Amino acid sequence: MKLYANALLITNDSENRVIQPGCMAVTNGRISYVGKETEGNFPPEVERLDMGGRVLMPGQILGHTHLYSFLARGLAPEGAPQNFVEQLQQMWWRLDRALKLEDVYWSAKGACLEALLSGTTTVIDHHASPSCIEGSLEALAKGIAEIGIRGALAYEITDRNGFEGAQQGIEENLRGMEIAKEMPGFLAARIGLHASFTLSDKTLDAVAEKMPRIGIHIHVAEDWEDVDLSRELHGGGVLQRLGIRGLLDEQSILVHGVHLEEDELHRLAESGAFLVHNPRSNMNNGVGAANLMAFEAAGVNLAMGSDGMGPDPAPEAMAALLLQRHRAGSPSVAWPLIQKIYCEGNPRLATRTFGIPLGKLEAGAAADFIVRDYQPPTPLNQDNWWGHFLFGLASTPVDMVVVAGDTLVSHGQPVNLDAGQVWHECRRRAHDLWARW
Ligand SMILES: [Zn+2]
Known part of the structure; x- marks a missing residue:
């Protein structure tokens, strides 16, 4: 079990709870607890990670896209x-x-x-x-x-x-x-x-x-x-x-x-x-x-x-x-x-x-979440977090991304691969594709 503690939790759950400081436990890729750290019951061997008051919220969901269009960036129509x-x-x-x-x-x-x-x-x-x-x-x-x-x-x-x-x-x-x-x-x-x-x-x-x-x-x-x-x-x-x-x-x-x-x-x-x-x-x-x-x-x-x-x-x-x-x-x-x-x-x-619960921080949902170092310049609570999201939080860089309990991004960088190599190869492919389209 991992404990993500001392976070500003925007749960997007059925009660739209915002918990500060909040704490979330993750077990086997699923969320097992969301609430106050003092009110949870955790085993002694739990790994505790201090989020330093940063915003922790569900990973974003893109409802329709065309991944193949990625290599067309910068390409103008004929x-x-x-x-x-x-x-x-x-x-x-x-x-x-x-x-x-x-x-x-x-x-x-x-x-x-x-x-x-x-x-x-x-x-x-x-x-x-x-x-x-x-x-x-x-x-x-x-x-x-x-x-x-x-x-x-x-x-x-x-x-x-x-x-x-x-x-x-x-x-x-x-x-x-x-x-x-x-x-x-x-x-x-x-x-x-x-x-x-x-x-x-x-x-x-x-x-x-x-x-x-x-x-x-x-x-x-x-x-x-x-x-x-x-x-x-x-x-x-x-x-x-x-x-x-x-x-x-x-x-x-x-x-x-x-x-x-x-x-x-x-x-x-x-x-x-x-x-x-x-x-x-x-x-x-x-x-x-x-x-x-x-x-x-x-x-x-x-x-x-x-x-x-x-x-x-x-x-x-x-x-x-x-x-x-x-x-x-x-x-x-x-x-x-x-x-x-x-x-x-x-x-x-x-x-x-x-076929699995996504997009909410609540017990039983997939542990897909993101962390942003957003310092609210005004009060933030469950009644107004959406306003913060649209006008500031959404454009704050993402520090950390976790999917199914696995940390894939840390300090804004991918953990398991070299982003520079991916961009290099994408540019090479795009160069070739643009020459023959
Ligand atoms: Zn479309």
Whole structure:
């Protein structure tokens, strides 16, 4: 047993407790005690670590990302994309076609190292590499596992590379499910689907008929193109196409939903699926602003991701707050809602996806946590810690990261590997990738 004592504990538990000075015990990768040190009952051989009053809080959870985009940092799209589809054609679909398995591995390793150093301990990924579909999830899993964080795999099935490419995507997802079984709790799998507008009925039928019901992970109604094409070609909305095939269920992860209609919000809520909001990506692509208050009113499960914009979900929380207020033209909306999405939604999504309690400091939960040397300039308590988080704590460097009880970052540096070597190899791979994309 290890005891992390003399900490400013932000538990994010069901009572939203902030305990100062607080103490947390960890046994076999799980949290076994959270509270005052004087009130706990610990064996004499316990290893006591003094946190020096620093903030100790749950590891961060990234609800949707694309690890493969990591090697594109600094790369500009060809031409000047005028809309969302051109952005895909001139940037992301050029990039993913150029990826080799080595690039997939190094992008996962680099992105997960950056995630780890920013305090993110769980990522839910959505992958595409049409020139090397087979083996790509294994390469991703290797990169994720070598860094030591938790990662959910999905290969995007799509018809944009023909029906044969879609078939290969189905096969790769089946392989991903087997890979995830090798590291339960650390790896998970969902069935990746790109988006309705690049999926034929034939492919969706094949997914519905051939694949086990483990939940899908798909972009929905991100841009009007997705909505309009579904109505024109298939006589209904995007969720209808998924729903009639039995593909909407509570294990599913839907992403964006910017242009979902009111009736579709109710269909989504009834399915129990999660909708992952990615405000910075939506703004960057100029696709619009989801009305999160309408999602909440309909009872939709909401979580937050970055869609590849970075490894840290905290800036998304701030962007989500600002976007909702800007959209509503009011400074009074969305504060409790964004806190709820970040603090309750993301942990629930991760817990459901990985099958173990994540995102909270409470007895029985996985011992995934981070330590920051944040000196509050004003009083900090359970009623206002979220304000501290958005306006200061979230941008304070991360000193220490622990996943499943193992210390992976200490004094801001990875414990088990040389970060400089990883960055060096990522630059080498990016140089090669950029030359041929
Ligand atoms: Zn995405």
